[in-house]
Amino acid sequence: MSLNGLNRRLPADDADELTWLLFRQDDVISLSQALRHLSRKAIRHRVATGRWRQVHRAVFVTHNGPVNADQFQWAAVLAAGPSAVLGGLTAAQAGGLRGFPRRVVHLLLPAACRRGPLPPGVVAHRTTRLPSEDVLAVGQPRRTMPARSIVDAAQWAATDDEARSIVAAAFQQRMVGGDEVHLVVERLPRIRRRRLILDTAADAAGGSHSLNELDFLRLVRRAGLPEPTRQQVRRDAAGRRRYLDAYFEEWQVHVEIDGSQHLDPAHAWADMRRQNDVWIDGDRLLRFPAWALRAHPHDVIAQLRAALRAAGWRG
Structure with missing residues (x-):
């Protein structure tokens, strides 16, 4: 049941x-x-009396007001038939x-399932593999x-960057963890963007939880630099956990x-305080804007290589 349903009064x-x-x-019915x-x-x-409204060929809402997002999802599933699931x-x-x-x-249906026309704004995808798990x-x-x-969202994404962002966000927001994504991919032999x-x-399971961090990690690997620890936990001067x-x-x-969060003064100040704590502890700290990873990757790597060598790296 949706959150919308949970907020409604239970029937007698x-x-x-x-x-x-x-x-x-x-309040949606086929x-x-x-x-x-x-x-x-x-x-x-x-x-005819306005108590119900037909919102699709064989789907009704039992009111005459606007259809909310939850109800539109119900209309999509009911229009596609009993085998359809949100995907x-x-x-x-x-x-x-x-x-x-x-x-x-987005709907997911078994490949052999027949369905009728769908409402505008609904996309149906077919699959030969939809096990109960x-x-x-x-x-x-x-x-x-x-x-x-998450796997389906990544393979259906419009671009590779969007696909990577979805997977990274799922780990960062703790929707998935461990090898859950790998197990799903193993069950789908014809998946797009498998690698x-x-x-x-x-990478996300290892700590890179944003597209920017993934882009940085790619640059580091291409340049042959040592691989960093991502999302390393540190304690600041006040004992708070910092990542x-x-x-x-x-x-x-x-x-x-x-x-982009650094356009917000509150975020910028919080990061400056974290930076100062790191410097006080004696670490070398480099900061790069996300756009520089893509626009000036050679400059980013040159500065990082110089900092590592100054700190004793002899690679």
């Missing part, structure tokens, strides 16, 4: 089956479901993934499990990647 204990069905489905409880004449009367980015966002715009509703056993509408959702997804998951973007521990060289 003696409510009929139709009332409970509408409660579970956020024609075939409605016919189990009402005659066609009764359904037409509800539409990809839509399922991941239903499970709590943040930071990505909601453009369309990839479908969430609780919650409505049905959706894929977090790891499967990209596996490599990004491995370093990249830390070359043997040489005490610390790198911070400044993203």
Whole structure:
């Protein structure tokens, strides 16, 4: 059940089956479901009097107000048929993934499943592999499990960078962990971006939780520099836990990647305080804006190499 459903008043204990069905489905119902409880004449009367509204060919909402996001997802699933589940980015966002715009509703259907026309703004994807362990056993509408959702979102993404961002964000927001993504990929022999997804998951599990950190790690590897520890935990002067973007521990060289959050004065000051604590402890600290990783990678690597050599690296 959606958050929208949880905030609504529960039906009375003696409510009929139709009332409970509408409660579970956020007041959205398919024609075939409605016919189990009402005659066609009764359904037409509800539409004609404005109590119900037809939002798709055989899907209704039982009110005449605007359709919210949860109800639109129900309409999409019901229009596609009983085998459809929310998938990809839509399922991941239903499970709590943040930071990505909601453009369309993504559905996942078995390859052999027949379906009718879908509402505008709904995209259906087919799969030959949808085992029960990839479908969430609780919650409505049905959706894929977090790891499967992230893998599908990455392979359906518009660009490689978007795919990498989705995988990294899933680890950073603790939607997935360990080898969950790898296990899903192993079950999908024809997946797009297989190597990209596996490599990004491995790096994200190791601590690179943003696209900027992943870009930095790629530069370091290409340049043949030693690999840093990512998201290293340090204690500042007040004993608070701080997470370093990249830390070359043997040489005490610390790198911070400044993203868009540094346009916010509060964030900038918090990072300056963290930087000062690091300097006080004796580490060398380098800071690079995220755009420099892509626009001036040679300058970034040259400064990093110089800092490592000054700290004693002889690679």
